[in-house]
Every structure is written in structure tokens, then in C-alpha cells.
Amino acid sequence: ALALQCFVIYQVLLFVFTRLNPIKFVKKFLPVMGFAFSTATSNATIPMSIDTLNKKMGVSKQISSFTIPLGATINMDGTSIMQGVAVIFIAEAYGIHLTPANLATVVVTATLASIGTAGVRLVTLAMVLNSVGLPTEGIALIMGIDRILDMLRTAVNITGDAVCTTIVSHQEKALNREVFNAINCNKLL
Secondary structure (H helix, E strand, C coil): CHHHHHHHHHHHHHHHHHCCCHHHHHHHHHHHHHHHHHHCCCHHHHHHHHHHHHHHHCECHHHHHHHHHHHHHHCCHHHHHHHHHHHHHHHHHCCCCCCHHHHHHHHHHHHHHHCCCCCCHHHHHHHHHHHCCCCHHHHHHHHCCHHHHHHHHHHHHHHHHHHHHHHHHHHCCCECHHHHHCCCHHHHC
């Protein structure tokens, strides 16, 4: 689900709204994604994201300096996806059937709980589990692999921030397509 969000949904949105090449975007942004993956923190990637978007993709620094920190604070798509999948996994592990109404509750609760929840993701997962009557003890099933999941979620979150920033920059006519389309970005620096 995280790979689908990162490499399909975000890239389709990028192409639809800007007509930029998603493959080129991913290649240029991959070092930032790798850094986010290794650190598992969106905030640590803020300077690198802003710099990469500006120097390698032609995004206005004025726009990225606002949207990237904002996204690091409130855009937690990866967290929301993980919580939804974790709830379904825990329900299956306990043999509890979730109704369509339960699933809708999970979607809404996970989305709202993931906004601005840096560092307390398992606490918000408990809240999502409670919203559909699942035992919070099920979090123990997730805790052992949460660090790996956190690394993946963070990479998805910052990629979403970068895609949205690129779209906003395009819409504000502050995107330098020559920089984005340049093959060797080092020549531009």
C-alpha cells in the first residue's frame, strides 16, 4: 500500500497536474527518500528536501520553504495507510470481522489521528483500534516491526510533500522546467 501511494498515486498526480516526467522526479528525489528512510524522521529531511527541490527540480525556494515544513507537520499519508493496514491485520489475527461501517470508521479515524502525530504513532494506533472495538493489546503484534514500517512511512510522507510542493510551484508559475529537465544537475550548481 505504501509503495502504491509513493510510486503510483503520487506520480500520477504529479503528471496530471504538471505534465512532468514522474520517473525523472523519482530519480532526482531518491537520495532524499533514502535519507528519510534511514533516519525515519520527516523533520530531518526538511533542508535536504528544500535544497533538492530547488536545485534539481527547479521548484521555487520561496514556495518549498513554506510547503515542506507544513507537509512534515500535517501530511502523514504513510502513517494513515499503515494504521489502516495494521487495524485490518490485528482484526484478522484476533478473528474479528470488520463491517463496512467499521472500515469507514478506521479510514476517518486513521486520517484524523495521523495529522501531526510525529513520534506517537503507536498511541494513535491505539485510538484507531478503540474506535472499532479492537483490543489495544494487538499493538504488540506490530511493535516488533514498527521501526521498519516507520522508515517506509517516512519516505512516503516526504515524497508526498515534495510532489505537492512541485504541483503548487507549477500552479504558481514558479517552476523552472529547464532545471527539472536537465540531465546533469551538477552543471547548474
